[in-house]
Amino acid sequence: xxxxxxxxxxxxxxxxxxxxxxxxxxxxxxxxxxxxxxxxxxxxxxxxxxxxxxxxxxxxxxxxxxxxxxxxxxxxxxxxxxxxxxxxxxxxxxxxxxxxxxxxxxxxxxxxxxxxxxxxxxxxxxxxxxxxxxxxxxxxxxxxxxxxxxxxxxxxxxxxxxxxxxxxxxxxxxxxxxxxxxxxxxxxxxxxxxxxxxxxxxxxxxxxxxxxxxxxxxxxxxxxxxxxxxxxxxxxxxxxxxxxxxxxxxxxxxxxxxxxxxxxxxxx
Amino acid sequence: xxxxxxxxxxxxxxxxxxxxxxxxxxxxxxxxxxxxxxxxxxxxxxxxxxxxxxxxxxxxxxxxxxxxxxxxxxxxxxxxxxxxxxxxxxxxxxxxxxxxxxxxxxxxxxxxxxxxxxxxxxxxxxxxxxxxxxxxxxxxxxxxxxxxxxxxxxxxxxxxxxxxxxxxxxxxxxxxxxxxxxxxxxxxxxxxxxxxxxxxxxxxxxxxxxxxxxxxxxxxxxxxxxxxxxxxxx
Amino acid sequence: xxxxxxxxxxxxxxxxxxxxxxxxxxxxxxxxxxxxxxxxxxxxxxxxxxxxxxxxxxxxxxxxxxxxxxxxxxxxxxxxxxxxxxxxxxxxxxxxxxxxxxxxxxxxxxxxxxxxxxxxxxxxxxxxxxxxxxxxxxxxxxxxxxxxxxxxxxxxxxxxxxxxxxxxxxxxxxxxxxxxxxxxxxxxxxxxxxxxxxxxxxx
Numbered sequence: 001x002x003x004x005x006x007x008x009x010x011x012x013x014x015x016x017x018x019x020x021x022x023x024x025x026x027x028x029x030x031x032x033x034x035x036x037x038x039x040x041x042x043x044x045x046x047x048x049x050x051x052x053x054x055x056x057x058x059x060x061x062x063x064x065x066x067x068x069x070x071x072x073x074x075x076x077x078x079x080x081x082x083x084x085x086x087x088x089x090x091x092x093x094x095x096x097x098x099x100x101x102x103x104x105x106x107x108x109x110x111x112x113x114x115x116x117x118x119x120x121x122x123x124x125x126x127x128x129x130x131x132x133x134x135x136x137x138x139x140x141x142x143x144x145x146x147x148x149x150x151x152x153x154x155x156x157x158x159x160x161x162x163x164x165x166x167x168x169x170x171x172x173x174x175x176x177x178x179x180x181x182x183x184x185x186x187x188x189x190x191x192x193x194x195x196x197x198x199x200x201x202x203x204x205x206x207x208x209x210x211x212x213x214x215x216x217x218x219x220x221x222x223x224x225x226x227x228x229x230x231x232x233x234x235x236x237x238x239x240x241x242x243x244x245x246x247x248x249x250x251x252x253x254x255x256x257x258x259x260x261x262x263x264x265x266x267x268x
Numbered sequence: 269x270x271x272x273x274x275x276x277x278x279x280x281x282x283x284x285x286x287x288x289x290x291x292x293x294x295x296x297x298x299x300x301x302x303x304x305x306x307x308x309x310x311x312x313x314x315x316x317x318x319x320x321x322x323x324x325x326x327x328x329x330x331x332x333x334x335x336x337x338x339x340x341x342x343x344x345x346x347x348x349x350x351x352x353x354x355x356x357x358x359x360x361x362x363x364x365x366x367x368x369x370x371x372x373x374x375x376x377x378x379x380x381x382x383x384x385x386x387x388x389x390x391x392x393x394x395x396x397x398x399x400x401x402x403x404x405x406x407x408x409x410x411x412x413x414x415x416x417x418x419x420x421x422x423x424x425x426x427x428x429x430x431x432x433x434x435x436x437x438x439x440x441x442x443x444x445x446x447x448x449x450x451x452x453x454x455x456x457x458x459x460x461x462x463x464x465x466x467x468x469x470x471x472x473x474x475x476x477x478x479x480x481x482x483x484x485x486x487x488x489x490x491x492x493x494x495x496x497x498x499x500x501x502x
Numbered sequence: 503x504x505x506x507x508x509x510x511x512x513x514x515x516x517x518x519x520x521x522x523x524x525x526x527x528x529x530x531x532x533x534x535x536x537x538x539x540x541x542x543x544x545x546x547x548x549x550x551x552x553x554x555x556x557x558x559x560x561x562x563x564x565x566x567x568x569x570x571x572x573x574x575x576x577x578x579x580x581x582x583x584x585x586x587x588x589x590x591x592x593x594x595x596x597x598x599x600x601x602x603x604x605x606x607x608x609x610x611x612x613x614x615x616x617x618x619x620x621x622x623x624x625x626x627x628x629x630x631x632x633x634x635x636x637x638x639x640x641x642x643x644x645x646x647x648x649x650x651x652x653x654x655x656x657x658x659x660x661x662x663x664x665x666x667x668x669x670x671x672x673x674x675x676x677x678x679x680x681x682x683x684x685x686x687x688x689x690x691x692x693x694x695x696x697x698x699x700x701x702x703x704x705x
Contacts, residue, residue, distance in 0.1 A: 089413060191539065
């Protein structure tokens with residue numbers, strides 16, 4: 001059959017001596033953009049602008065005004081404006097694994113929509129809130145405080161978009177019969193959802209452990225969130241690596257895309 | 269499989285472009301583009317004096333905000349046709365388009381709000397105007413990444429009969445470079461990088477217009493030659 | 503499919519995903535990962551609560567006095583009873599007695615569903631009389647902890663519905679699924695006992 005004959009002249013490619021010949025190059029490029037993006041994000045938010053760890057909602061007005069006027073905030077905004085397009089790519093990495101699972105496409109569509117909303121309310125908008133005060137120093141302190149509040153509340157208090165993402169992701173992993181990602185990761189992802197519930201009080205109080213910089217809502221949530229974020233990408237790394245080449249979209253010898261099918265299995 | 273759906277969606281793009289062009293030409297805020305150096309009082313005075321024009325375009329902008337989405341959707345379909353190992357590029361593209369479109373809508377809202385109650389405190393009107401400009405000019409990050417995803421899909425396409433000629437990918441990469449300066453508009457109130465300057469404003473909008481025209485042509489061609497080829501469900 | 507092991511019961515699927523033949527952990531082992539982790543998360547809240555209570559003893563005592571102890575106690579009984587019937591139902595399912603299992607799970611569901619209902623009778627008057635989460639630190643802890651717990655209860659009720667449907671419609675009900683759900687529900691119950699003691703009872 002033409003299939004077996006055509007597959008024969010590819011023995012060396014298995015070892016992928018040159019990374020450019022890697023069959024999964026698109027997945028790997030997408031994947032490796034993620035640590036780059038997260039590190040950039042971390043550098044911009046912490047040592048560059050000191051937006052994180054979050055300042056206190058209870059700060060005095062002069063402190064707020066001072067912070068909002070800092071030139072580093074503007075530079076942080078510029079870098080983020082250039083780089084934030086990579087957030088969709090990091091979300092696409094989740095989606096590409098969920099697509100391999102035996103669950104309905106509705107899960108990954110929910111995640112996609114959640115990712116879009118999240119990138120806007122959780123990143124784009126707050127980013128500009130912080131840049132505006134530094135752009136035009138003449139604003140009165142009331143306006144600057146409002147921007148400060150809007151920025152932090154949007155960064156830390158955007159809940160629902162991520163609730164739907166983590167719920168769909170967790171359910172997809174737990175219900176998946178193809179074992180793409182480990183089941184315990186699905187349960188850990190439920191706690192990601194719970195961290196959104198835990199963050200809800202930031203909209204209410206301005207001091208204490210439940211403020212947006214509080215022990216329970218920020219620091220504890222971080223101890224749950226950061227390991228998850230790292231672990232999920234380690235699992236995705238393994239999933240990409242272990243994906244059999246025969247399963248790839250470009251695996252067919254004629255290199256034709258497959259016919260429309262519900263590759264994800266029984267349910268739609 | 270007939271590609272009628274894609275062709276219909278693609279042909280919504282020319283009327284959309286015409287409407288965007290109309291909005292651009294008629295918008296008081298753009299002719300000439302408001303300078304970032306205006307004081308809040310001057311900005312407030314401007315909005316007070318141009319309520320009808322600004323509101324009219326804001327409403328039009330609101331209505332046509334997503335009018336180019338079908339073109340991007342067809343692009344996503346064509347990306348998923350590329351013989352790459354997964355649909356990761358399609359997903360990233362779709363999410364980028366969603367985010368980028370929202371930024372445009374937010375800009376439109378901010379201008380609309382500034383004109384809605386022109387007797388507002390000038391500081392607030394100026395703030396809204398600043399926000400609008402920021403959302404309109406600066407968020408190039410998603411357009412850049414979506415074009416890179418598209419270019420990657422072309423470069424990595426292993427098909428013997430590629431969907432797009434390679435120069436379309438090169439063109440997309442070029443747009444990424446040409447759009448990048450706009451991100452720096454946040455740093456300057458005058459000069460070529462300011463939001464009304466030749467790099468951040470003129471170059472960005474011209475690049476985008478040319479980009480839409482080129483992609484329209486390239487997509488029409490791709491859909492025409494799609495033939496019976498079906499796409500992978502993404 | 504049944505395995506050749508002790509307690510083989512006809513008509514019941516006793517196989518489990520990680521069957522090594524040694525003593526078995528009831529239910530999916532991933533659920534235990536979740537249960538233990540969840541207990542740890544709540545544990546952090548409990549510790550935080552105790553710490554801040556120590557710092558603000560008077561405030562906490564006064565606020566606690568305004569809680570509705572009656573509803574709290576009734577809710578505790580509801581959950582305990584529900585858990586009891588879940589345990590009995592699991593026993594019946596293991597023994598292959600589908601009718602009894604279904605009955606007991608229905609009763610468990612009824613008692614469990616009473617919990618959120620009663621909670622509304624507790625919370626709504628409280629909020630209307632100004633005892634909101636923002637009022638002071640005690641009430642924030644109270645609403646956050648019982649709120650997250652309530653979400654767990656809601657999830658548990660959903661899981662119970664799936665168990666009921668599974669017992670009703672499947673030819674050979676998978677016991678590991680029933681056990682997984684039961685494990686979760688018992689965890690929810692244990693959490694409530696601690697919450698009740700900390701928030702309502704402790705002086």
